[in-house]
Amino acid sequence: MGKLAAGVTRLFAISILAITLLLVIQLWLHSYEARQKFGLGFLTSTLWNPVTDEFGALPFLYGTVITSFLALLIAVPLGVGAAIFLAELTGPKLSETLTFLVELLAAVPSVIFGLLAIFTLVPFMRNYVQPGLQRVTGGIAIFSGHPYGVGYLTAGVILAVMTFPFIISVSREALLAVPREQREAALAVGATQWEATWDAVIPFARLGIIGSIFLALARALGETMAVTMVIGNNPSIRASLFAPGYTIASVIANEFTEATGDVYLAALVELGLVLFALTIIINGLAQLLIRVTTKR
């Protein structure tokens, strides 16, 4: 029985590898025409012109990285902070009620967030946040240009809203898993509750918290619907966070169904390959970061 169970579960585990491999092979095969025509220039070209069959990935790569970075910039302090409060600093009643709400938030389909963003977040950004930021900062480069309401910043904000439930949920679990003795020992030597949390509990849960952040990042990198609806869908690279941009997932969702012509289709598939590579690189960096920090 034990042997059988081991065999079956191994088979299931192998399926992970098989599906990933199949995905890469398919992406590789179907991007043939684009790889052939553009080579590595695909990664550095800023052109995206379906009429003349010229395609480059850079504006989409840039948009994907910038929006995900903005999302983490907002979601990490918010999410980790909320998780610390829920796990350490409040009673179980409030903690469980709020956790329930957080899990509810995590289950909302992205298209709902996208629609909410179009009808409430975009006008709010255009009328208050963006002009406000320009007034306060005097219109420095990253806050320059016409406040459209859509663009990198708005996409980052909606991504933050969508990813922070993951950070809270996973970080809270990690914090709760820290042994009681850890807290008690800190309190016994005279630490305040905050000192015990900061010096004894958080370092212990560090791996789980970092894990939650990378889970959130993975979701942000691949998020499609909500971003498409608020990023402005303009394949250009601009310094201003108010400018309309584009992400890899968005352009695939937008153009795949109507893509005619082999090179066009292959270029979209190659973008999928690029996104896959980006995810692998970022996950690799995450592993490296974890290794470096645990050694210390």
Place this chain on the structure above:
Amino acid sequence: MHRVFAAAFLLSSTLFAADTIHAAGATFPAPIYQKWFSEFQAGHAGVSINYQPIGSGGGIRQLTEGTIDFGASDMPLTDRQIKSMKRKALHFPTLMGAVVLSYNVPGVSSALRLTPDAIAGIYLETIAWWDDPRLAVSNPGISLPHKPIEVIHRSDGSGTTFVFTDYLSKISPVWKRQVGASTSVAWPTGLGAKGNDGVASFVKQTPFSVGYIELLYAVQNQMTFADVRNAAGNFVRPDLEGVSAAAANLKAIPADFRVSLTNPPGESSYPISTFTWLLIPEEIKDPEHRRTIIDFLGWMLTTGQKDSRALSFAPLPAALVEKIQTQIGLIR
């Protein structure tokens, strides 16, 4: 006993011939196609036609691969696409629609009038302000504000974009050289919004914006849209009469019906009009499929056409219907 079963089986298979046809393609005419297929099924027991509105490009691709029985597209096949097809496909025009320029200019309540040069100028960013003299000259009596024009276009690949850019390519040599016509293009300016609903909501909530959407969508959502000057020099309100006039005034329709309806001649033709097509394989091996599809085409060109107005599509002109009917005979 066996014989009884066999007879019963035979009878049931003829009475309830379960012929299922799979089709896929354009989203633009999908509302009326769904209505047509369900009405046709109601009148033809045992026949069912599944239509998946996955986009013209997807429909063409699936037809090329042979995974569907017929496709639907908002643009005719290119010569290159025809070459890559395993089996030859016939173009059957089904309906006509229009693309309108919808705008949101606070303080302007009467219909704006746009010349072809003005439309091209706005989308090429050579006209950037609402009070540009090139807009003012065709709108005497309307005081246009000194505000930048917020240009909005579709971000998803679509037949609507093809029709609009095809029109711009015909009326503006600069557009033709710099941008061209396709389901997605490299836009010189503006924000991209997803779908007709995306463009419509951006236009509605962005003051001083302009965007192009399907007539059906603009009518249903009570959007304000512009009159456009046609090739004959008249400003025409986008409506079904203008679209029908565009088709009626088309001089030469090629035998394979691969024809663009944009910028046609005629006093009352609305210039940004389009056909939409079914792509039917010339050779259909399965005799039941063949019979069903031929029946459907005949029904669509007669009974089906009567449904179109209720859904803001223009019916085909009678003279054209006759020509299309003769093409049904080519299906083998």
